[in-house]
Amino acid sequence: MAGRPTARRYAQAVFQIALENDALDQWSSDLDQIAEALGDSDFFAFLEAPQVPERVKLQGIDTVLVGVSGLARNLVGVLVDHRSVRFAVNVRDQYGALLDRHRGVARATVTTALPLTDEQRGRVRDLLGELVGAKVDATEDVDPQIVGGIIARVGDHLIDGSVTTKLRNMKNALARPPAQLKRD
Amino acid sequence: MAIRGQDIASVIKRQIEEFGGELTLVDVGTVVEAADGVATIHGLSDVRSMELLQFPGGTLGMALNLEEDSVGAVILGEFAHIKEGDEVRSTGRIVEVPVGDALIGRVVDPLGRPLDGKGPINATETSPVEQVAPNVVVRKSVSTPMQFGLKVVDGLIPVGRGQRELIIGDRNTGKTSMCIDAIINQKGGDVVAIYVAIGQKVGKVAATVATLEAHGAMDHTIVISASASDPAPVQYLAPYAGAAMAEKVMYSGKDALIVYDDLTKHAWAYRQMSLLLRRPPGREAYPGDVFYLHSRLLERSARLDDEHGGGSSTALPIIETQAGDVSAYVPTNVISITDGQIYLEPELFNAGIRPALNAGLSVSRVGSAAQTKAMKGVAGRLKGELAQYRELATFAQFGTDDLDPATRRQLERGQRATELMKQVEVNPLTMEQQVSIFYLLGSGTLDDIPPASIVNFERGWHEYAAANVPNVLKGIADSGELSDEAGKALDEAAVGYKSTAQL
Helix, strand or coil, X not given: CCHHHHHHHHHHHHHHHHHHHCCHHHHHHHHHHHHHHHCCHHHHHHHHCCCCCHHHHHHHHHHHXXXXXXXXXXXXXXXXXXXXXXXXXXXXXXXXXXXXXXXXXXXXEEEECCCCCHHHHHHHHHHHHHHHCCEEEEEEEECHHXXXXXXXXXXXXXXXXXXXXHHHHHHHHHHCCHHHHHHC | CCCCHHHHHHHHHHHHHHCCCCCCEEEEEEEEEEECCEEEEEECCCCCCCEEEECHHHCEEEXXXXXXXXXXXXXXXXXXCCCCCCEEEEEEEECEEEECHHHXXXXXXXXXXXXXXCCCCCCCEEEECCCCCCCHHHECCCCCECCCCCHHHHHXXXXXXXXXXXXXXXXXXXXXXXXXXXXXXXXXXXEEEEEEEEEECHHHHHHHXXXXXXXXXXXXXXXXXXECCCCHHHHHHHHHHHHHHHHHHHHCCCEEEEEEECHHHHHHHHHHHHHHCCCCECHXXXXXXHHHHHHHHHCCCCEECHHHCCCEEEEEEEEECCCCCCCCHHHHHHHHHCCEEEEECHHHHHCCCCCCECCCCCEECCHHHHCCHHHHHHHCCHHHHHHHHHHHHHHHCCCCCCCCHHHHHHHHHHHHHHHHHCCCCCCCCCHHHHHHHHHHHHHCHHHHCCHHHHHHHHHHHHHHHHHHCHHHHHHHHHHCCCCHHHXXXXXXXXXXXXXXXXX
8 A cells, every 4th residue: 555645646736737727527537548558467567667768658658548638648657757657546546536525525335235226325325415514426235144224334434234233233232241231 | 140131131122122223433444454463454534543443353453553544553362364455443442441449359451351260340430541640730749658568678668659669670580579579568458459460471470360369469459461472462551451450549549559560571562563563663673652651651650649539559660681781771761760779689689688689779769758757767777788788798708807896897787687688478577577677686686696597586576576565566556656665665575585585
């Protein structure tokens, strides 16, 4: 995880540029494209290789990354120059996080035992939104293991209302000695 | 322990009623690296320092390094099953231990879990292990003695309630024994003793507990054990857990005596933890805050003023030196924090002088204020005389024939005083017994007893005095003073004893 703070600095710089140029969505798709291109291990190795001169690498970037803005191409150039190409995917993720915060959107993962109905989905979204104070963009996940209830994860916060957890808590509470039982 | 059916039924009832009730919002993170009992966790953005973390499988951890992007945590217990990608939950609880009377007589680990197989601990209160020391306003200077029952300590290096007195010496010089003696001497008194074993062999801790039990001292004692096989973070927590228990006693207006055995191993455990957490190493590879590690611990021992209950917590930290090197890093740190030190020497120990206390290097910076008047009167000058005797004795090895009578007298007195300071383990003497024998030394009654017979003489004397002049002893104990009449009575008794004694 050593690269995370580094990637954040790049993402912050990119985000400021995007904000100034009013090109938030453009950058979003550019970064996606860059990340995808770098997902190709040959291209990544080419950019990482110390024996390839920088001039050749820049030409390579121009050939592969067609359709990205000039500034986005420059970002890759800077990353190559700083020998930080491997952070590109992190930059994309961090940029996404910054964009979410800017727009007041929180990403959530909601796990349920059965698929949610539309009505339930709306209620969950409203409830979570109220709790975190932001618009919630939820991804859904179905896991019969949790028996019932719902587990929602928003950022670093976890709201665990699953039946499994409650059963486990009850089991732990019953296993405790009486004096401690009385206390809580 | 009987689990009452009523309790279980009521709990189940409540659980059923509340089932599906409250939802809790917890902080979660993901393990990105785990090795050697230390984990780096991504996430946990709202975690607090020293907060307990829940790893999978019920293992607990403690958050220590709060960094911009990750949290460095130590794992308190089994860590082999923790792997990258595991979910870690915050608990919202700062590391805490049960405190209060329910712990007395028990052997527990640094998280307050019982180790003695005597069932659960029915403590009703808990307290965070890390707490800020009592401030200036609530403190009072040391004024009551903490009797060790050892002549050499109570006479020469008196320790008061609320004092921090370091016990320092090489391995096998009687450091632990001295502290065990001090704990046993509190039997029947109002002091709660806490013995914290850090990084020791389990067998040694078991032997210590057995000694305490054999002398009926477990009735007022709590033992906290973090043995050599416990993970370093658990050893690191042990003294703070003990301090929290001692504070509970202190704040409830009573007196606590806490022994940290020993802080050298505590510093080692902290060094291991710090290096694994990648904190920068400093001198002897200890981290930069190793001084604060012990200063904040020992500052928690204090004497409170009457407005705040008048309780106290007396600390006896132990430091083990290597080959008598008191100028190593940790020993010098702890020496500078404490209110004096008792220095035990292997040379004295091997010469049969036990406790092997070096009177010249040992000092108590505040304890003499706590000595009773009687003790001050008879033992006040003794420490200086003994130290002088040691110097003279080295010099006089080459023969005493050429010495002037005054010097020779000093040597003779010093020899007897040295003999008199010998005391076998677990044989505490009361304050009045000590005063009576010191009085006889000072009055010159012992001058015609051969040094080799002093130990026998003393043993017989205590029996004789208890049988023949119990009122005088009681008078000293009650008033804390040695009146002229009492002195005369002791002189007379000594004459009577000498005529009957077989030496």
